[in-house]
Each structure stands twice: as structure tokens, then as C-alpha cells.
Amino acid sequence: MNQRTTFLPLALLLLLVACKNEVAPVSNSQAALTLMNTAYGTDPLQKADVYLPAGRSTNATKVIFMIHGGAWSSGDKTDFNAFVDTLKRRMPSYAIVNINYRLANGSVNIFPTQENDVKAAVEFIFSKRTEYNISDKFVMMGASAGGHLALLHSYKYSAPIKIKAVVDFFGPSDMVKMYNQPALLVPPSFISSVMGGTPTQVPQLYQQSGPVNYINAQSPPTIILQGGLDLLVSPSQSEAVKNKLTQAGVTNHYVFYASGGHGDWDAPTFTDAFNKIQAFLTIHVL
Numbered sequence: 001m002n003q004r005t006t007f008l009p010l011a012l013l014l015l016l017v018a019c020k021n022e023v024a025p026v027s028n029s030q031a032a033l034t035l036m037n038t039a040y041g042t043d044p045l046q047k048a049d050v051y052l053p054a055g056r057s058t059n060a061t062k063v064i065f066m067i068h069g070g071a072w073s074s075g076d077k078t079d080f081n082a083f084v085d086t087l088k089r090r091m092p093s094y095a096i097v098n099i100n101y102r103l104a105n106g107s108v109n110i111f112p113t114q115e116n117d118v119k120a121a122v123e124f125i126f127s128k129r130t131e132y133n134i135s136d137k138f139v140m141m142g143a144s145a146g147g148h149l150a151l152l153h154s155y156k157y158s159a160p161i162k163i164k165a166v167v168d169f170f171g172p173s174d175m176v177k178m179y180n181q182p183a184l185l186v187p188p189s190f191i192s193s194v195m196g197g198t199p200t201q202v203p204q205l206y207q208q209s210g211p212v213n214y215i216n217a218q219s220p221p222t223i224i225l226q227g228g229l230d231l232l233v234s235p236s237q238s239e240a241v242k243n244k245l246t247q248a249g250v251t252n253h254y255v256f257y258a259s260g261g262h263g264d265w266d267a268p269t270f271t272d273a274f275n276k277i278q279a280f281l282t283i284h285v286l
Contacts, residue, residue, distance in 0.1 A: 030055055030133065040124035041117065043102055048121055049077060051088065051096040052132055062137040062164075062285055063125065064091075065118075066098040069144030069169075069263075072114050072194050073104040080143075090278050095134045097125055101149075110196040111209055114145070118153045126160045139165045139285055141277075143263060144233060147171020151211035151241065155219050164285045166222040167277050170233045170262060173212045173241045175199075184231040215244040221251040221284040225273050227260025253280055 035050040053061065066083060068075045077098045084098055101117035102109040122138065129136060140163050142150030148171040154163040172178050176199045179191045192198045199206045207213055222245055226238035235256070242254040255276055257269055265273070 040099075040121045045100045045102045046117060046120065047077075048097050048099040048125075049084075050125075050132070051084065051098075052134065053088075053093055053095060055093075056095065056133045058129060058133055058135055061093065061095055061134045062139065063095045063097060063134050064139040064141055064167075064281075065122065065125075065150070066096065067101070067118060067140070067142035067146030067149045068098075069142070069146045070103070071190070072111065072145045072148075075103075075145075076100060083141075086274055090274060091281070094139075095132065097121065104194045106193075107196070111194055111205065114149055115152055115209065118149045119157060122153065122157075123160055136161050137164050137285055139163065139167065139281060141167035141169075142171055143169035144171060148173065148211065151222070152209065152214070154222075155211050155214035155216075158218075162218075163220050165220050165281055167281070168222060168224045168238070168241065169273075170226050170230055170238060171211075172233050173210065173237045175206045175209045177237070177240075178233075179206070181234070181236070183234045186232055212240050212244050215241070215248055215250070217248045217250065219245060219248060219250045221280070223253045223255065223277055223280045225255045225276075226257070227262060227265065228256060228258040229260060230262045232262040251284060 032054040033052040037047045038050050040046050040048055064087065066080045068077055068079045077100045080098050084096055087094060087096055099121045102113050104110050104113065126136065138161055140150035140154050142148070147168040150166055151168055151171050151173060154166045175191065175195065179188045179199050182188055182191070195205060195209070196202060222241065224238045224241055226235050228235060238254065242252055245252040253276065255273065257265065260269060
């Protein structure tokens with residue numbers, strides 16, 4: 001299984017997506033700034049590309065974090081470059097933080113290394129609010145393993161800042177079920193290798209790594225996008241998030257593409273997905 005290619009959406013399709021710009025006039029008194037490979041830690045993979053919009057301010061400039069997929073063991077922030085371009089066109093007043101994180105490799109960097117890196121990146125950007133001239137209105141977006149990390153951080157942590165909304169592209173939500181009830185193309189042995197053991201061997205880690213275990217009435221609004229033919233992350237993983245959020249009274253939008261696979265979506269599907277994401281964030285991130 002080529003995890004890098006199968007666990008990621010076909011991001012290049014986004015280059016074909018028709019984009020509608022967010023109606024949000026901004027001042028051009030401060031020029032846009034791009035900070036590539038900004039270190040948020042000491043490891044070579046603890047880097048982020050930071051895109052700061054023109055006319056930004058600590059009161060109004062919202063921030064969206066992007067977390068790539070790749071089965072927690074492969075992939076790179078560059079896989080999300082087309083998503084970055086799409087968001088810059090659609091929501092030009094947002095700052096964008098596209099992060100890398102340490103990847104699991106055998107016994108090295110097993111979970112929760114990736115969770116800890118996302119937390120470190122959020123803390124770093126939070127500490128740079130004044131320097132970057134951005135607000136503390138943070139949004140998380142991730143695909144596949146990145147979706148899992150976006151959900152986990154948003155539901156599990158409220159410091160240094162509570163996340164305002166989550167965009168989840170087919171992210172795993174229950175690691176015990178990922179092992180016990182795997183999708184067709186993900187053997188339990190792969191999950192145990194990333195987690196450093198089975199649910200029986202390291203039960204606490206599996207519990208602490210499942211986003212659904214942290215959903216409560218204070219969880220942020222969430223939009224979930226899932227393909228019905230996904231052979232890597234079962235739709236039941238996304239349905240569990242939707243059901244738990246609904247039971248907790250948390251605003252959520254579940255978008256189900258019956259003929260969609262694991263991100264191998266056509267251009268019209270991506271267009272629809274980003275139309276819905278843009279509308280959702282416009283309403284729920286104020």
C-alpha cells in the first residue's frame with residue numbers, strides 16, 4: 001500500500017475548482033507576507049508555511065491550520081499546496097498555516113508524536129499573534145490522518161486557545177475501531193505499528209487518541225466531508241463524529257459523497273466541498 005498517495009486527496013484537482021472570493025474588504029496598509037519553512041520546534045520536520053494576508057489585524061484576521069494526510073507516516077505540507085491556493089482565493093482575509101509534523105517510522109515517532117507536534121504548532125502561532133498581526137480565532141483543517149489530528153486537537157485541548165471550528169476530510173475518529181473494525185485497505189497491524197501496540201497492549205493511548213472520546217457540549221462547530229466508497233477510512237468513523245456532536249448539541253454539518261473514495265474526488269465534488277466549507281466558516285467563525 002502506497003500510503004502517501006492513497007491517504008491523501010487528489011489535491012491537484014483543486015486547481016480546477018472555481019472559486020468564489022469571500023466578501024470581506026481589507027485594508028492594504030500592510031502587505032501580504034509569506035514565511036516558508038518556519039520552525040516551530042527543533043526537528044527538521046517541525047516546520048510550517050505561514051501565509052499572512054494584506055491588511056491583517058489582531059482583531060479581525062482569522063487563522064486556518066492545514067494538516068496533511070499520509071497515514072501519520074508519510075506525506076508533506078506541499079501535498080496541500082493546491083488547498084492553500086484555493087483558500088487564498090476564497091477566503092483572502094484568512095492567515096493560513098500549513099504544517100509538517102514528525103512522521104511515524106518503525107519504532108520512531110509513534111503516536112502521540114504527531115498530536116504533540118500539532119499542539120506545538122498551535123502554541124507557536126499563538127505566541128506570534130502580535131508579531132504576525134493576527135487574531136486568536138483559530139480554525140483547524142485536515143485530511144485523513146490530518147483530519148484525525150485536526151479533530152483530536154480541537155476536541156481535546158482548550159489551551160492556549162479554544163479552536164473556533166474544524167474542517168474534517170474523512171479523518172479517523174475512533175482508534176480502537178480503526179484496529180478492531182478496519183477499512184478494507186488498512187490492516188490492523190498498520191494501526192498497531194503507528195500506535196506502538198494493540199488496543200489491548202496500550203489501551204490508554206488508544207482512548208486518548210480518539211477524537212470522539214473528547215466530544216462534549218463545548219466542542220467547536222465541525223464540518224465533516226466523507227466519501228461513501230472510502231476503502232481506507234470507513235464512513236462509520238465520520239458518522240460517529242456526526243452522531244456524537246449531534247447528541248452533545250454541537251453544530252455540525254455532515255457532507256456525504258456516495259460515490260466518493262478516499263479523496264479521489266472529481267473537480268465538481270471538490271467545488272461543492274469548498275462551497276460548503278466556505279459557507280460553514282463564514283457563519284460559525286465570527
